[in-house]
Structure formats: C-alpha cells, structure tokens
Amino acid sequence: MSTQAAPEDATSATTRYEGSVRDEALRAQARTGRTFTLRINRGEHGDSAGRWESYDVELAAGMVVLDAVLFVQAKHAPDLAVRWNCKAAKCGSCAAEVNGRPRLLCKTRLEDFNLAEPVLVQPMQTFVRIKDLVTDVSWNYRVNEKIIPFRARTDRPWKFYQRDVEKAQEMRQCIECFLCQDVCHVLRYSGEEKPAFFGPRFFVRAAGLDFHPMDAEDRVGQLRGEGGIGLCNITKCCTEVCPANIHITDDAIIPEKERAVDAFDDPFRGIFRRNGAPKP
Amino acid sequence: MSVALEYHPFESDVIVVGAGGAGLRAAIEAAASGASVTIICKSLLGKAHTIMAEGGMAAAIGAVDSRDNWQVHFRDTMSGGKYLNNWRMAELHAKEAPAEIESLERWGAVFDRNDQGGVMQRIFGGHTYRRLVQVGDRTGLELIRTLQDKAVASKLTVFMEHTVTKILLRDGRVCGIAGYEREWGRFRVWKAPAVIVASGGIGRIYSVTSNSWEGTADGQAIALEAGAELMDMEFVQFHPTGMVWPQSVRGVLVTEAVRAEGGILTNAQGERFMERYDPKRLELSTRDVVARSIHTEVAEGRGSPHGGAFLSIAHKPAEFIKKKLPSMHDQFMEFAKVDITKEPMEVYPTTHYVMGGIRVDAETAATNVPGLYAAGEASAGLHGANRLGGNSLSDLVVFGRRAGFAAAQYALAQAPAPDPEPAQIISAEKEMLEPFALEDGENPFTVQEDLQKMMMEYVGVFRTEAQLLEARAKLQSLQERASRTRAAGSRLYNAMWHAALDVRNMVRIAGTIIESALLRKESRGAHSRVDYPDTSQELQKVNSVTRRLDGTLTVRYVERPALPAELATVLEAKDAGVPA
Ligand SMILES: Cc1cc2nc3c(=O)[nH]c(=O)nc-3n(C[C@H](O)[C@H](O)[C@H](O)COP(=O)(O)OP(=O)(O)OC[C@H]3O[C@@H](n4cnc5c(N)ncnc54)[C@H](O)[C@@H]3O)c2cc1C
Ligand code: SF4
Ligand code: SF4
Ligand code: FES
Numbered sequence: 001m002s003t004q005a006a007p008e009d010a011t012s013a014t015t016r017y018e019g020s021v022r023d024e025a026l027r028a029q030a031r032t033g034r035t036f037t038l039r040i041n042r043g044e045h046g047d048s049a050g051r052w053e054s055y056d057v058e059l060a061a062g063m064v065v066l067d068a069v070l071f072v073q074a075k076h077a078p079d080l081a082v083r084w085n086c087k088a089a090k091c092g093s094c095a096a097e098v099n100g101r102p103r104l105l106c107k108t109r110l111e112d113f114n115l116a117e118p119v120l121v122q123p124m125q126t127f128v129r130i131k132d133l134v135t136d137v138s139w140n141y142r143v144n145e146k147i148i149p150f151r152a153r154t155d156r157p158w159k160f161y162q163r164d165v166e167k168a169q170e171m172r173q174c175i176e177c178f179l180c181q182d183v184c185h186v187l188r189y190s191g192e193e194k195p196a197f198f199g200p201r202f203f204v205r206a207a208g209l210d211f212h213p214m215d216a217e218d219r220v221g222q223l224r225g226e227g228g229i230g231l232c233n234i235t236k237c238c239t240e241v242c243p244a245n246i247h248i249t250d251d252a253i254i255p256e257k258e259r260a261v262d263a264f265d266d267p268f269r270g271i272f273r274r275n276g277a278p279k280p
Numbered sequence: 281m282s283v284a285l286e287y288h289p290f291e292s293d294v295i296v297v298g299a300g301g302a303g304l305r306a307a308i309e310a311a312a313s314g315a316s317v318t319i320i321c322k323s324l325l326g327k328a329h330t331i332m333a334e335g336g337m338a339a340a341i342g343a344v345d346s347r348d349n350w351q352v353h354f355r356d357t358m359s360g361g362k363y364l365n366n367w368r369m370a371e372l373h374a375k376e377a378p379a380e381i382e383s384l385e386r387w388g389a390v391f392d393r394n395d396q397g398g399v400m401q402r403i404f405g406g407h408t409y410r411r412l413v414q415v416g417d418r419t420g421l422e423l424i425r426t427l428q429d430k431a432v433a434s435k436l437t438v439f440m441e442h443t444v445t446k447i448l449l450r451d452g453r454v455c456g457i458a459g460y461e462r463e464w465g466r467f468r469v470w471k472a473p474a475v476i477v478a479s480g481g482i483g484r485i486y487s488v489t490s491n492s493w494e495g496t497a498d499g500q501a502i503a504l505e506a507g508a509e510l511m512d513m514e515f516v517q518f519h520p521t522g523m524v525w526p527q528s529v530r531g532v533l534v535t536e537a538v539r540a541e542g543g544i545l546t547n548a549q550g551e552r553f554m555e556r557y558d559p560k561r562l563e564l565s566t567r568d569v570v571a572r573s574i575h576t577e578v579a580e581g582r583g584s585p586h587g588g589a590f591l592s593i594a595h596k597p598a599e600f601i602k603k604k605l606p607s608m609h610d611q612f613m614e615f616a617k618v619d620i621t622k623e624p625m626e627v628y629p630t631t632h633y634v635m636g637g638i639r640v641d642a643e644t645a646a647t648n649v650p651g652l653y654a655a656g657e658a659s660a661g662l663h664g665a666n667r668l669g670g671n672s673l674s675d676l677v678v679f680g681r682r683a684g685f686a687a688a689q690y691a692l693a694q695a696p697a698p699d700p701e702p703a704q705i706i707s708a709e710k711e712m713l714e715p716f717a718l719e720d721g722e723n724p725f726t727v728q729e730d731l732q733k734m735m736m737e738y739v740g741v742f743r744t745e746a747q748l749l750e751a752r753a754k755l756q757s758l759q760e761r762a763s764r765t766r767a768a769g770s771r772l773y774n775a776m777w778h779a780a781l782d783v784r785n786m787v788r789i790a791g792t793i794i795e796s797a798l799l800r801k802e803s804r805g806a807h808s809r810v811d812y813p814d815t816s817q818e819l820q821k822v823n824s825v826t827r828r829l830d831g832t833l834t835v836r837y838v839e840r841p842a843l844p845a846e847l848a849t850v851l852e853a854k855d856a857g858v859p860a
C-alpha cells in the first residue's frame with residue numbers, strides 16, 4: 001500500500017492553525033514538500049511477525065514519528081492502532097520501536113533520520129501485540145500490584161528537606177512507558193510467560209518508595225525474592241532508553257542490590273531496620 | 281431473566297468514569313467509605329490528562345508565606361473567576377485543599393521541600409501569596425502516581441481502555457452505564473446505583489489545544505443526554521502560553537511556572553507589553569488578561585516570527601532554569617531546538633480548560649439526576665468565569681473526595697440497582713455500532729478536523745454575535761456530518777470507530793458552548809465579546825444553564841444564590857497584599 005499525500009495536508013489534524021504561520025521559509029518548505037517513506041509493522045492479535053506496510057508521508061517542520069503515524073491514520077489507514085495521549089513525552093503511552101530502537105514516538109524527531117531510507121516503526125517486541133503498534137502491557141500492571149505500598153512513619157515529625165528527597169524524586173519521574181521493560185534481555189526473550197522478575201521499571205518504583213525519608217517499609221527482601229533483582233546483570237540497556245533520564249542502573253538497581261546484600265548478610269542491620277532506624 | 285443478563289453486567293456500588301485526579305480521588309474515598317468501586321477509563325491507568333499538569337496545586341498552607349490562609353485563597357479564586365463562581369464551592373475548596381495536600385503526602389507524594397523542612401510553594405498568576413505546592417514542573421505526574429498507587433492498594437476494580445457511551449436510567453434514577461472495550465470492541469454493561477462522572481475536559485473540540493486526545497467531552501455529552509444540566513459552557517480558558525513552533529507541537533503548553541519563576545513577555549519591538557495591559561501584575565496577571573494581550577499584540581502586527589510573543593527566562597542562571605523548569609527545558613530542546621537558558625520561547629494562546637461543565641451541588645457533587653455525580657474538570661462552578669492556575673489540581677482532590685463520599689453514602693443507602701431496561705441496552709448497543717452500518721459515511725477524522733478549525737475560528741479568544749451565529753449555522757452541517765461518520769475494518773482496537781463515536785459527543789458539546797456564548801451579552805473572564813466589551817453587573821447574578829429536553833437544547837439563565845454576609849466580609853477585606 002502506498003499513498004501520496006497532498007502537499008496542503010502535510011500537517012496533522014490537531015496541530016494545524018490557519019493563518020498563523022508567518023515564516024515564509026516554513027511555508028516554502030511545506031509547498032515544495034519533501035516526502036519520505038514510513039514503514040509500519042501491522043498485524044492483529046498475537047501476530048508477532050506482522051506485515052510491513054509502506055506509506056508516503058509529507059515532511060513538515062519539526063515533525064515527530066507520532067505525527068507521521070497519526071497522519072497515516074487520519075488520511076490513509078483510519079483503523080491503524082497506536083496509543084498516545086500527551087504528545088509531549090509526559091504520559092509514556094506512545095512507546096514503540098523506531099528502526100529497531102525502543103523510543104517514544106512523540107519524542108523522536110524525523111529530522112534526525114536519514115530520510116532517503118524508509119523509517120521503520122514496529123510495536124514493542126517484549127509484549128504481545130493487540131493490534132498494529134498497540135501491545136498488551138497488562139503484565140506490568142500486575143507486577144505493580146505486588147509492590148509493598150508506601151506506609152508513612154509515625155515515629156518522628158513530618159519534617160525533611162530537599163536534599164532528603166532528591167533520590168526519591170528522581171525515581172518518581174518515571175512516566176511508565178515500559179521501554180526499559182521492552183529492552184531488558186531478561187524479559188525480552190521470555191515469550192508470553194514472564195519470569196519471576198519485576199523488571200527495571202519496578203526496581204525504580206520500589207527504590208522510589210525505599211528512598212522516601214518517611215517510608216516505614218523495606219522492599220529489599222521482596223526485590224531479592226519474587227522481584228528477581230539478582231537476574232539483572234547490569235547491562236545498563238534500560239538506562240540508555242529511559243526517556244525520563246532516570247539512572248536506572250546506577251541510582252536504583254545497584255543501590256538496591258547492595259542494600260539487598262547488606263540487609264541479608266548483616267543481622268544487626270535487620271534488627272535496626274525493624275526498630276525503625278533511618279534507612280541508608 | 282432480562283436481556284441485561286446476557287451481557288453479564290459487572291456490579292458494584294459506585295462506578296467512577298475517569299481515572300484522572302478527580303476520578304481516582306473519588307474512587308479512593310468511596311472505597312474508604314465501604315462501597316465497592318469500579319473505575320473505568322479510556323486510556324491505560326495512569327495516563328489521564330492530569331499527568332500533563334505542570335505548575336502546581338494551590339493550597340493555602342502558608343508553608344512559605346505565613347500570611348496566607350483560606351480567606352485570601354477564597355478571595356483570589358472569586359476575583360479570578362470574576363465573581364461568577366459558586367461561592368460555596370470556592371469556600372470549601374479554599375478550606376479543604378490544605379488537608380488534601382497532607383493526605384497526599386501521607387500516601388507517599390514527594391513534593392518539593394522548603395528550607396524549614398516543609399513543602400515548597402510557588403507564586404502563580406492571580407494568587408496573592410506563594411501558594412502552589414509543586415514538584416518542579418511535573419506536579420500532575422506526582423498527583424496521578426500517588427493516587428494510582430493508593431487506588432491500587434485500595435483494591436478497586438479497574439477497567440482500563442474502556443469507553444463509556446451511555447448512562448443507564450430506570451425510573452429517572454441511575455442504574456448503570458454502557459460502553460465498549462477498546463481492545464476487542466466488545467459491548468459492555470456495568471450496574472451500579474451511583475455513577476461519578478470525572479471524565480475531564482473538552483479541549484479537543486478546538487484545533488489548537490494543550491489537551492490530550494481524551495478531551496472529547498464524553499462525560500459532559502453523556503450526562504446531558506441522561507438529563508443532567510450543564511452550566512457556564514461559554515467559559516473556555518485559553519492559556520496564554522502554548523508553543524507556536526514547530527507546527528507539530530503547536531498548542532503544547534508552556535507552563536505558567538515559566539512566568540512564575542520570572543519569565544518576561546515581549547513583542548517584536550522588544551517592548552514588555554504587559555506594562556500596558558496590567559501594569560501592576562504584569563506577566564502574572566490572570567490568564568484571560570494575558571491571553572487577550574498576546575492575541576492583541578499579534579493581531580496588531582507586533583508578533584514574533586511565527587505569530588506569537590516572546591517569552592524569556594534566559595536572564596536567570598542556567599542551573600536555576602534546569603532545576604525549576606526541567607521539562608520545559610527538555611521540551612524546547614527536543615521539539616524546537618531552542619535552548620531556553622539562552623534564547624526566548626515563542627508563545628501564543630492555546631485552548632486549555634473549560635470552566636463550565638456538569639452542574640453540581642457544592643457539598644455532595646450531586647447532579648439533578650438521582651445517583652449521578654460529577655467532579656473535576658467535567659463539573660462546573662468552582663472557577664466561575666476564569667480559573668486560576670493551580671486551582672484545578674486542588675479542585676480534583678477536594679471535590680473528588682466529596683463526590684466519592686456522597687456517592688458511596690447514597691449507594692449504600694439504596695437497594696441494589698435495578699436491572700437496566702432491555703430497550704435501553706439494545707439502543708445503547710445499536711448506537712455504538714452505528715458507524716459500522718454507515719458504509720458510505722464520512723471519515724470521522726475529517727469531520728473532527730473541520731469542527732476543530734471552525735470552533736477555533738468562530739468561538740475563540742474573542743467573540744461577536746455575527747461570528748457566533750455563523751458558528752451555529754456551520755455546526756448544524758457538522759452535526760449532520762458527524763452523525764453519518766463511518767467505521768471500516770474490525771472492532772479490534774479500531775481508531776476510526778472510536779473517532780466516529782467521539783465526534784458525535786464533540787459536536788453536541790460544541791453546540792452548548794456556542795449557545796451559551798450567544799446568550800451572555802457581556803465580557804467577563806474568559807468570555808470576551810467584542811460587541812459587548814463591558815462587564816454587566818446584572819449578568820453577574822446569573823449562570824447559563826443548558827439542558828436537553830426531548831432532543832432539543834435549551835439554554836437559560838438561572839439566578840445565583842446570594843453571597844452570605846460573612847463571606848461578603850471576607851471578599852471586602854483589604855489585607856490582600858501585593859504578590860510576594
Ligand atoms: C498541559 C496542562 C497543564 C496543566 N497544568 C496545571 C497545573 O499546573 N495546575 C492545575 O491546577 N491544573 C493544570 N492543568 C489542568 C488540569 O490538569 C486538568 O484540569 C485536570 O487534570 C483534569 O483532571 P480530571 O480528573 O478532571 O480529568 P482528566 O485527568 O482529564 O481525566 C479524565 C479521565 O476520564 C477518562 N474518560 C474520558 N472520557 C471517558 C469515557 N467516555 N469513558 C471512560 N473514561 C473516560 C479518561 O480516560 C481519563 O482517565 C493543566 C492542564 C494541561 C492540559
Ligand atoms: S541493567 Fe538489569 S534491568 Fe537493566 S536492562 Fe540490563 S539486565 Fe535489565
Ligand atoms: S523507568 Fe524510564 S524507561 Fe522505564 S518505564 Fe519509567 S520512564 Fe520508561
Ligand atoms: S504521547 Fe505521551 S509520551 Fe508520547
């Protein structure tokens with residue numbers, strides 16, 4: 001399937017604003033219209049191989065891959081399935097793989113690619129396809145439910161400072177795009193039956209709670225047990241793809257692994273923890 | 281027994297439509313009150329529009345400026361809303377927001393801290409003191425994640441990626457809802473005596489908007505259809521600063537925090553034009569004023585290269601900017617290749633928020649339909665003619681909590697919901713599948729785009745009678761077209777089908793905006809009529825109320841209750857200082 005876009009329709013439906021673009025250069029660019037080929041891997045439920053469809057898309061200034069996908073949806077393939085919400089890298093809905101690399105579609109600028117070659121978009125490979133670019137990420141929600149919830153300490157006043165929350169705040173920047181889960185080899189090659197391994201996203205979540213100065217729980221035992229943190233061999237692939245720039249390995253996984261060792265190898269630490277001594 | 285059983289309706293005491301801040305807070309409270317609770321949301325859990333909120337959450341805690349208290353917050357909210365607010369809501373909101381912040385902290389929220397070991401608070405337009413609790417510029421994410429975690433721990437039932445299309449009634453009372461599963465396209469029925477609509481806003485009716493795709497006015501439309509009243513629909517907030525360039529991000533929000541942290545607006549001639557429009561508050565004037573000012577500068581030929589105004593924060597140290605406005609820094613770097621620590625941004629108003637919505641009782645968030653409640657952006661009243669920045673997030677939790685509590689009390693006092701009438705279920709399913717039957721119908725994306733452009737052009741920042749009448753005429757044909765949009769392909773995660781159903785809601789609510797805007801012959805807050813530039817004392821006494829009776833829309837004015845003497849005294853008090 002290959003379709004030619006009319007130059008006037010080059011921008012996506014929701015972002016067009018008549019009479020406001022004053023930049024002549026921009027207009028000229030829109031008129032001359034550089035097209036490129038977007039190849040989307042499409043398919044229905046459970047079809048992991050899918051089929052590649054090609055679409056010609058007119059390039060507009062500042063266009064991101066999500067714009068191109070939505071353009072195809074609005075003009076050529078209206079039943080094309082893709083998740084998105086914010087179009088501003090804030091909600092983590094539009095995770096997919098562009099030229100084989102896990103990325104947010106709304107944060108991936110087309111100008112950064114060699115557009116003489118087609119741009120390839122496929123769904124996250126770690127999760128089962130629902131349709132086209134949409135995958136079944138419900139496994140992540142089930143893992144999330146297992147994590148020991150926050151419980152506020154009552155043994156000291158609610159008083160702490162910015163320096164005490166920096167690490168927790170870094171963890172709490174996570175937008176739950178699941179790109180780190182997608183790239184992690186422990187999950188990626190595991191098929192539909194996922195191993196006993198929470199995955200980087202949930203190490204980050206557990207660490208965010210553990211780093212909270214007023215949290216009364218400790219999740220180290222959980223991470224070491226059902227969380228399977230021991231299966232992580234610190235390849236740092238998760239950190240590389242994280243759009244929220246969380247240092248997943250250095251700031252969450254390694255500290256939790258080290259604490260896991262401490263908490264289990266040093267009996268006194270365990271006792272202190274139970275008595276409510278401050279966490280490291 | 282009845283047809284309903286064929287659909288295996290899922291039963292609970294309270295259904296919450298929407299998992300934004302309002303829906304989650306309502307669900308948590310309803311569950312804490314002993315009700316069984318079901319949450320239904322269009323997207324995945326944790327992706328609701330609330331996640332995009334940046335600047336902060338207003339609460340008169342006085343953690344940074346001890347002069348702040350509920351009275352000042354109440355006064356600021358009323359004055360920002362041009363006194364059209366439901367005063368009781370404004371009072372409850374100002375009084376209860378601080379306790380909500382405390383609850384959130386006890387549930388694990390990590391707000392920025394001040395030097396005394398308490399929460400940091402920042403100044404925002406229209407707020408007298410430093411009042412916004414924040415997490416850099418990702419406050420909405422913190423709110424959503426905290427409430428999501430709390431909701432998960434509260435053992436609720438969540439149906440994510442399900443869309444509600446109808447509220448089911450029996451003998452004039454709510455008995456459940458109908459909708460569909462986005463993944464498989466299956467029709468679904470849920471039974472409950474109480475339903476809380478917390479479905480968010482309507483921004484997607486306009487072409488330039490900061491809203492996510494979910495803002496298609498579903499909740500307002502289905503409530504209207506079920507007999508609920510809408511109020512103040514003429515008041516749509518255009519946020520003064522949306523991105524203008526590149527085109528692909530046009531409308532994306534530039535948070536007010538940029539101005540709060542010292543950002544300065546200038547025109548093409550380098551003039552700090554806010555000195556002419558509001559010399560006292562300058563960039564931190566209320567949103568309606570700043571939006572009109574930028575619009576006027578551009579219209580009179582003093583715009584930036586891409587048709588906006590310049591907003592600069594580059595006079596502040598780069599480290600300060602990266603710390604205080606990290607996601608703005610990234611957003612401009614990534615999308616516009618602009619380094620805001622060195623260069624100015626270009627900004628122009630973008631459709632942001634609707635002050636109007638479902639008409640509710642201040643104490644209970646109940647609508648006029650027994651068993652139906654509404655909270656958050658989907659409801660009306662708190663913000664009057666113009667919302668202050670930061671007052672929405674606090675609105676969500678204050679009235680989300682009240683709605684959850686009241687709905688649970690009501691549901692638990694009620695006998696189990698009766699089965700929905702089979703005829704209603706059959707017609708709900710038929711309406712839902714209609715786009716598949718209209719083989720030669722139109723592409724819904726085209727109709728959506730035409731509606732968005734029309735609303736932007738004729739029902740935007742400035743309005744006139746002639747334009748609004750034109751909008752009314754154009755809407756008629758758009759309504760026709762919307763009702764004939766089609767879907768192709770299977771029911772499996774079918775964007776075309778979803779869009780066809782969404783656009784049917786969008787045209788309905790566009791109609792309520794146009795009709796209410798025609799009725800209000802004055803300029804007040806976000807509603808600027810070029811042909812009636814003055815604010816009318818008379819019209820301060822009334823709200824516009826929209827209803828659908830036998831298929832036709834009626835808009836009328838309803839007298840507002842008089843302000844009680846003690847609140848009148850609060851409004852008149854003179855200790856309101858100059859922004860700190
Ligand atoms: C970019 C941006 C920044 C903002 N910044 C701030 C700020 O700093 N401070 C502030 O106070 N306010 C801010 N606001 C406003 C504020 O974020 C919103 O008003 C608020 O989040 C709305 O919350 P809500 O809970 O009412 O609805 P939403 O968060 O919009 O959630 C609506 C929910 O309803 C669901 N839903 C909708 N229709 C259906 C249906 N038919 N069936 C099932 N589910 C449905 C959706 O899936 C979603 O879960 C900002 C808004 C934007 C756009
Ligand atoms: S560092 Fe660990 S968690 Fe991250 S991708 Fe590698 S193995 Fe997976
Ligand atoms: S940790 Fe980063 S990559 Fe992983 S889900 Fe969160 S934001 Fe996405
Ligand atoms: S659409 Fe929200 S992150 Fe891309």
